[in-house]
Each structure stands twice: as structure tokens, then as C-alpha cells.
Amino acid sequence: MFLAAGSVLAAPVQIKIATLAPENSSWMKEMRAGAAEISERTQGRVQLKFYGGGVMGNDKKVLRKMRIGQLHGGSFTPSGLAERYADLNLYGMPLVFNSLEEVAHIREKFDDRLMSGLEEAGLVGFGITGGGFARIMSNVPVKDRQDLEGRKVWIPEGDGITLSAMQALQLSPVVLPITDVLTGLQTGLIEVIGTPPVAAVALQWYTKVRYLTDFPVTYTYAVLVVDKPVFERLDGADQAVFREVMERIYAEFDEESVTENAAAREALRANGIEIVTPSPGAVDQWRGQVMASNMANARDGMVSLELYEEMLAALSEFRQGQGGIAAVSPAGD
Numbered sequence: 001m002f003l004a005a006g007s008v009l010a011a012p013v014q015i016k017i018a019t020l021a022p023e024n025s026s027w028m029k030e031m032r033a034g035a036a037e038i039s040e041r042t043q044g045r046v047q048l049k050f051y052g053g054g055v056m057g058n059d060k061k062v063l064r065k066m067r068i069g070q071l072h073g074g075s076f077t078p079s080g081l082a083e084r085y086a087d088l089n090l091y092g093m094p095l096v097f098n099s100l101e102e103v104a105h106i107r108e109k110f111d112d113r114l115m116s117g118l119e120e121a122g123l124v125g126f127g128i129t130g131g132g133f134a135r136i137m138s139n140v141p142v143k144d145r146q147d148l149e150g151r152k153v154w155i156p157e158g159d160g161i162t163l164s165a166m167q168a169l170q171l172s173p174v175v176l177p178i179t180d181v182l183t184g185l186q187t188g189l190i191e192v193i194g195t196p197p198v199a200a201v202a203l204q205w206y207t208k209v210r211y212l213t214d215f216p217v218t219y220t221y222a223v224l225v226v227d228k229p230v231f232e233r234l235d236g237a238d239q240a241v242f243r244e245v246m247e248r249i250y251a252e253f254d255e256e257s258v259t260e261n262a263a264a265r266e267a268l269r270a271n272g273i274e275i276v277t278p279s280p281g282a283v284d285q286w287r288g289q290v291m292a293s294n295m296a297n298a299r300d301g302m303v304s305l306e307l308y309e310e311m312l313a314a315l316s317e318f319r320q321g322q323g324g325i326a327a328v329s330p331a332g333d
Helices: 002-007 026-041 059-067 086-092 100-120 160-168 178-187 197-202 236-270 282-299 305-321
Strands: 013-018 046-051 073-076 123-138 153-156 173-176 192-195 211-213 218-227 274-276
Touching: 013 218, 026 046, 026 236, 046 236, 059 073, 086 100, 086 218, 086 305, 100 123, 100 218, 100 305, 123 197, 123 236, 153 160, 153 178, 160 173, 160 282, 173 178, 192 197, 197 236, 282 305
Parallel strands: 013 046, 013 073, 153 173, 153 192, 211 274
Antiparallel strands: 073 218, 123 192, 123 211, 123 218
């Protein structure tokens, strides 16, 4: 009778999750602390195992391993999940936002919708954590488009939106996965990168560049997802614990990113990175060309056209309420 009763006890569910966050970073420590909390509160029924430092490969490889069951989730950039849920690219359209205040306003309106869309696509998301604005970093000062001519400009593998933006600016980018950027900088395969300061410091990219161009190019962010069929193997109470803990941790990451980027920017300056300002009119010229590319990408389905236009309308309304700033031109006019 004892053996029969014991045999019906559910086996623990182990969920394996990959991330690019460096081992021994504060991010990994907090996620593993969250895993321990989930295990304790579910009495060991839910076990999370994190693979940090990109050891499971780039986004494309992680998705492949999720399909075959070797992994069950990961922390992804929006372009990394584009094949599963293209609308996650919404906030990452280049040169749309001028400030984090604008981003915060838009995210308040759209975050829940994106999480719902992810779930409809078969992925359970636990919130978005912002990485700050990507800024141009290079070994030469970049003040206008001419400074980029002939340069090897990196774009992330699978990022069709940024590829289109580079083509709109008549530049020839070099496509590499994030895991290969440091090697690319070391070997000269790439010369120019776009990255938020905190990532440049965490991934050691700053050691191979000398200049940072001071304007916001693209809002960067990541999302933690788990395959929905795996998540649904947990009972309702355990799902609730998982959501509560991981959503709390990702919200903390999101809040911390602002101060971390400010600190990283000062660290870059202290390590000899020179901050340069774009030439007058350069950003407006870039924005005109890139916003037209964004609209073309939305029409081609890289993000929902309806959703993108709704976001631009909300952004225009916010700007006007902040002091009468001109409305956003979807086509970049």
C-alpha cells in the first residue's frame, strides 16, 4: 500500500532555460535565487536549471533546442523570437523613441498585449526587461552617415528590421550572432556596433572600441519565455508561483536597467571611451530614412502594421501632451 500510494506522486518537473547573461553576473545570481524560491515554495515539484553565458548558443540555436526538448525556455531578444511572434519587435523599431519616458508610456499601453500574443504563439512570457538604448560605438568618431561609409557595421543575426534600416542608409552591414561580437571586434570583422552601455560593459565589447555616439538608436529589451506545453505540465498553484517569482525578478531587472546603464556609461568614460555628439541635422536625416524603412517593414509583416500605427499614434499624443512636439511621421517625412 505504501509503494502504491507513493507511486502516484508526481515527479518533479525540471525546466531548462538558456540565457546570454554572463555567469556570476548579478542577473544570473538573481535568477538562480528565484529558482531556489520556486523550488522551495512548490516543495520541489518545479526545478529550474539555468544555462548562462551563452553556453547553449545564440537565439536560433536555443529555439532549435527548445523544439527538440533539450531546452524548455530562454531569455530572448525580440529578433530572436521573430519567427515565433513577430510583433515582439514592436518596441525595437529603430529611431522611433527619443527618451525612456516615451518608452515607459508606450510600454504601459502595450506590454500586456505583447505577453498575450506570445502566449497565443505557444510561449509563456514573464515580462519584458529593458536594456536601455543602443548607441553607436566604434573605433572612429561617428557624427553623421558619411562616417559610417565603408565601415563594417554589425547587426544581430536574424534582425531583419535593422538590416533594412542599414540598407535604407545605404550601408553594408555584417551579420553576426551576439555570441560572436567580441571575436568580430578583435579580428576586425566588424568595426561599428550598436549596443547599450550596460551590455558593452558586461560582454567586454567596450575593450575594443574608443567612441560612443550620444543619441538613442534603438530601444533594446529581452523577454523570458517557456514553451507553453511544458509550462502547462505544472498544476495551477505551481504555475502561479512560477509567474509571481519570475515576473517579479524581470520587473526588478527592468527597473534596475536605468541606473545600471547610467553607471555603465560613466564606466565607459572612465575607461577612456570618448562621447561624441552627432552633427547638426544628422539624426533628422537618419530618422527620415529609417522611419520610411520601418513602415515598409510593417507593411511586409515584420510587425503588425495595425499595431505599429497604433503605437505611433499613442507616441504622437504623448509628445503633444509633453509640450506640443510635432507628431510622429510614420513615413519619416
